[in-house]
Amino acid sequence: YFHCANGKALLEKELSKKDGIYSVYADLETKMVKITYDSTKLKEQQLIEYIHQIGYLAEKSPANTKLNKACAHEHGEGKD
Numbered sequence: 001y002f003h004c005a006n007g008k009a010l011l012e013k014e015l016s017k018k019d020g021i022y023s024v025y026a027d028l029e030t031k032m033v034k035i036t037y038d039s040t041k042l043k044e045q046q047l048i049e050y051i052h053q054i055g056y057l058a059e060k061s062p063a064n065t066k067l068n069k070a071c072a073h074e075h076g077e078g079k080d
Contacts, residue, residue, distance in 0.1 A: 001057040002026060002033075002070075010070055014054045018042075 002011055008026040011033055015024040020041035026033045035047055048058045055070025 002028075002031065004028075007056065007070060011051070011054060011056065015047075015050055018050055021047075 002008060005028060008028050011026045012024045015021055015033075015035060020038040021035060022038070023036040024033065033051075037047065044060070048060055051058045052061065052065060052067060055067055057065060057067065
């Protein structure tokens, strides 16, 4: 649920810092994030929590997830 180049860069930079994550690619066009990681160290729920910590929702985020949003503009409106 990121929508701008800053969100893409932030997700890639911050997720890459996590132990057990080898690579991250956030596709701005499809809004998909590809994470290559060590499944013996990390589980899917941990990855989702890392995404929440950065300020974004994931497809499998619980409906009541509250975030400190990473981006000041909504859904690509305003500056990009």
